Amino acid sequence: MSDKILEMKNITKRYPGVVALDNVSFSVKNKTIHALVGENGAGKSTLMKVLSGVITSGNYEGDIYYKNEHCEFKTIKESENLGIAIIHQELALVPYLSIRENIFLGHEHSKFGVNDVYKMREEAIEVLKRVGLSRMPETIVSDLSVAEQQLVEIAKALTKHIELLVLDEPTSALNENESNQLLNLLLEFKKEGLTSILISHKLSEVIKVCDAFTILRDGAVVETLYRGIDEVTEGRIVQGMVGRSFANNYYPPRDSDIGDVVLKVEDWNVFSTAEDKQIIKDVSFDVKRGEVVGIAGLMGAGRTELAMSIFGYREGQKASGKIYKNQELIQNNNISMAVKNGFAYISEDRKVYGLIQMSTIKDNMTLVNLKSVSNNGRINFDKEINEVNTLIEQLVIRCTGHEQVVETLSGGNQQKVALAKWIFSDADIILLDEPTRGIDVGAKYEIFSIINQLAESGKTILMISSELPELLGMCDRIYLMTQGKIIGCVDAEDATQETIMAQLI
Amino acid sequence: MNKLNIKGSNLKNFKKYGMILTLVAIIIFFQILTGGSLLKPLNIANIVQQNSYILILSTAMLLVIIRGTVDLSVGSICAFIGGVAAMLLVQKQLPLGPVILFLLLLGAVIGAWNGFWIAYVGVPPFIVTLASQLIFRGLAIIVLDGQTIGPFPNQLRAVSSSFLPGIWVNSIDLLSLFVGLALIAFILLSRVFARRKSKKYGIPVRKLWIEFVEALFIIIFIGFLIFSFATFQGIPSVLVLLGILIIIFSFLTTKTTVGRRIYAVGGNDKVAMLSGIDTKKYTFMIFVTMGFIASVAGLVYAGRLNAGSPKAGVGFELDSIAACYIGGASASGGIGTIAGTMIGGLIMGILNNGMSIIGVAVDWQQVIKGLVLLLAVAFDLMSNKKKQ
Structure with a gap:
């Protein structure tokens, strides 16, 4: 038997007008932790959608071999049955149900349609111990911290007897300490024989725990590095991800009085x-x-x-x-x-507290200081559009124009709109x-530069x-x-x- | 990204034209089924007068819907206002002017009552206005002692059932012609200017032929109205009132800071609050406006009935909410236009009128109206899903 648990060969996925995955080959060795890194839009999520059966066979080109068997997944359930589970960035737990109910949601133990609560409870206690979560299985999920909810997700996956666990940005909402715990858990699982694919922006973490690193850029594999064979550094990965090197310093210099x-x-x-x-x-x-x-x-x-x-x-x-x-x-x-x-406050949660997602760039940018572009309550559209266009140029916001709806912008560009909104407010x-x-990494650098410019001014x-x-x-x-x-x-x-x-x- | 956006705007256009096409289809459908009665000048005046109060309600209801809330009490408020009007004007014989001012103020106060519980106490709007629906229906019955009381002074009736005097030459009303032509000229010119401005700022403009088709549609639509009015009895007075409200609310929603902020509060109230907007005040004021407009509609309807009736306004809230939704407003807030809402209201109104003429029973009328509403909103949802 080959030591590869998963092989995806020459996967190509086209959307109208865009090639999301371009002849991507990706293989994962058994009992390893494999990192999948790349900027937003590089194709990581699309690749995982192909793997899990969200993008069904026939809608992509290429072949998937799981444990040397050719697979054509038509549903998520099919990939799950073979032992592949994906934990998404946005947790998929029902907030008002208990830990136990969430863990067994969709695959309850039951006799004649009546749930066997005791059996599920016992199993839940066992699996919670495995993930290191010391909570009663009856605890309501909304009472848990984000880190704990993440563990519940993993516990849920474990009860399905999986062999390949995919984690999409599991630590993005966790602090240093919680992240370390989670990563240690992955290392523990590796010893027990579980293979993981870790998608993350936090390169330091990835370098700490992973055995192999596949870097994606613009839907294609840049390179795959193996620990012990290649020299793995943050600089090399970043360079692969963005296609250019940040001359030694990742943080732009600032010259402010x-x-x-x-x-x-x-x-x-x-x-x-x-x-x-x-x-x-x-x-x-x-x-x-x-x-x-x-x-x-x-x-x-x-x-x-x-x-x-x-x-x-x-x-x-x-x-x-x-x-x-x-x-x-x-x-x-x-x-x-x-x-x-x-004062200005730019929230950590752009979707909920930062920007009106269904509104245009223009309407979001001028919301705080609408007065400055209006006379007696009537908006002066000429002035408004001019001001907005200036800011779009100044902050290099990549968009089709000020009428583009914010929802369709990337995270980095959304954050620039949020910054522009408060720059416009003259805070x-x-x-x-x-x-x-x-x-993503490239946009981070730009955001840092904008912060520096603000300080300098x-x-x-x-x-x-x-x-x-x-x-x-x-x-x-x-x-x-x-x-x-x-x-x-x-x-x-x-x-x-x-x-x-x-x-x- | 680029691609997606263009696709989105195509869908938006399709939605907009879908609405207009639906209206046209319904008109043609009933024009045939009624053997041409639908578009007779007499019936056109009828449609305007029958639907005026729903359209009036819908102007303010749109603000409520954009805010992401709903007002179920407006029908009862109409009945209550009509009841108080009957008490003051018919029983107490008080002068008309002060009474109308008082009733408009009373409407605003009722709206403030709703707004207080919703904005400052945080009770869900559905519950607050459901309670108000019961409260003011009850109060209307109490005020009228369960009876229908009339008739009203002529001036009040005139608002809802009479026509402007006009300038008659050979039994053609020149005033109607003049007003209509001025309106067409105004709309077309403002579109030309808007297009120029868009080009100047590099905003993508629609294809020229689409503009021409739309202009043609506007000319035919208004031209037909003019013709109907000019050859019948002139411009219905209530259309003047409705026209003024449409202009005010269009201006408010598209051109003012207040309007922009209403969309913002409805689109995401947390973001709006963190942008320094007093979201509670805006919510409160929207309901005050709704109460005020409900009072206007209540008076128009009372004038049309020529009596205060405890049963007045039953179902008005649902018709005006339906007009907003059919007109493309989003049930979750942040989206909706006055023009769309008026078209939505007309679709409902012409359905009502057409079905009545061909003799569809009232029970079946309800079934059909319900289906139209359901399909309109389902279509809206499906096109949004496709966008994602």
Whole structure:
């Protein structure tokens, strides 16, 4: 028997006008962890759709061999029955059902149509132990953290007796600590004989755990590297992904004059009336003109809550404390006031909190500051379009024009629209929450460049990120936050990931 | 990306023209079945007057739908306003002017009642307005003591059932002709300017022949209305009221900051809130507007019935909501136009009228209207799915 569990040969998938996969050959060795990397739109998801049977046989060219058998999947169920499971980036759990009910959804143990709850419970406890989740099987899924939900997904896959597990961006919503746990779990499974395919943007993680690396670009395989045979570095993979090299430094340099303190927050406390607990405790910090200051912390440390409460968000929470802008005490009691005071908040969740997906680029960009392009409530379309076109050019937003609907833009371009929206609002204090989440490598670089330009033009920038290398690469100073408190501040130049993590945990 | 977008706009066009084609098909269908009665000048005036109050309601209902909410209480509000009008005008013999002002204000206050619970307390709109449907239907019956009370002063009746005086020469109304031609000229010119502007900013414009076909359609449509009015009794007064409302609401939704923000709040209220828009205030004001317009429609309908009736306005909310949906508004909010809504309202109105003329029983009329609504929204959903 060959040591390859999966071989996909010369897969080509055409959409009208686009070749999504161009003669892709991809093979995975048994009992290994194989990384599949590439920018958004490189064809990773399409390839996995072919593998799982979402794209049914006949709708693509090429052959799939699973355990040396030629396969033609017509449904997801068929691939699942052979032992292939895919866990998608967007978790597919029913929030109001329990862990057990979710795990066995669609393949319940039952006698004469009556669910055998006890048998399922026992099996659930066993599989939860395997994935290292110490929760009762009756816990409702919506009460779990994202990391825990991810584990439930994996547990669900395990009960189906799978041999090939595909994880699509499993750690994108997890913090460092949780990610490490998940990756260790994969290594554990490997010992037990499970093969995994890991799709991820976080190259450091991929390099840490994977045995082989296939790099896709524009629907074609650039190269496949094997640990121990090839020299595997982040630089080489990035170069393969984007087709050009970032001269040593992945983070563009910034040349800004750091001025006086612009934003100063003192004794900031936030009490959540919804959860009946204090979520921010006595937080004080300051940010200077032209400075990029980071906030590092684990998920649940209260970083987003801190930023949003300073931005005047008060739904289900009360805030107290002092905010100074240029030494002057100001009130940000609601978002309108914060906007008037020159604040901007760019959310980590573009779909829900960032942009109106069904609206055009133009309508999104001018939403905050519509007044500046209208007279007495009547919009001056000439002026509006001119302003929007200028911003599209300035930030190099790739689109068919200002009338393109935001939904159809890539993540990176969407984020640029979000940035443009607040640049247009003339905000001078910009709160960035995970500005590069879900954005591919090439676009990240562009977003970083825009952030630098903003700082250079004298804006004051506070940046939240779960990716420590990003904070270290972009920030002047980094505040460390745990459990709603700020426990220290480090100079980015002297700090390392290790020293920061040691303080956060 | 490019490809996808063009495909999307094709579908959007198809949807828009699909609606107009449906309207034309229904007109032709009933024109044949009624042996030509449908498009007789008398019946045209009838269609306008019969549907005016639904179309009036639909203007504000569109805002409610764009907001992603719904108002089930407008029919009951119409009945209540009609009832109070009967009490004040018929029983108490109070002067018309102040009473109308009071009733319009009362409508706005009722809308504020709905808006308060929805925007500031957070009760789902479906529940709030369902409660109001019951409350104001009940109050209408109480105010009228369960009876139909009339007749109203002539001026109130005139709004809904009379015609503008006109300038008559050889039994042709020159006023109708003049107004109609001015309207055609205005619409065509504004389209030419809009097209020029789009070209100037590099916005893709439609093919020229499509513009011509659309222009032709507008000329035929308005031309036919003019002809009908000019040879019958002139312009129905209620059309003036409706026209003013259409202009106001079109302007509001397409050209103003307030309109843009209503679409934003409906498209995604969280994003709107985080952009510094007071989403609660907007929601509240939309319902105030709806209450005000419901009062206008209530008065027009009362005038047409020439009485306040406890049964007035039953089902109005559903007809006006249906007009919005058939006209392309999205049930989840953020999408919809006044022009589409008016076409949607006309489709429903002509279905009603045509079926009545050929003698389809009221029960079957309901069945058919229900099916039309279902198909319209299903088509909308399917075309959206294809887009993804």
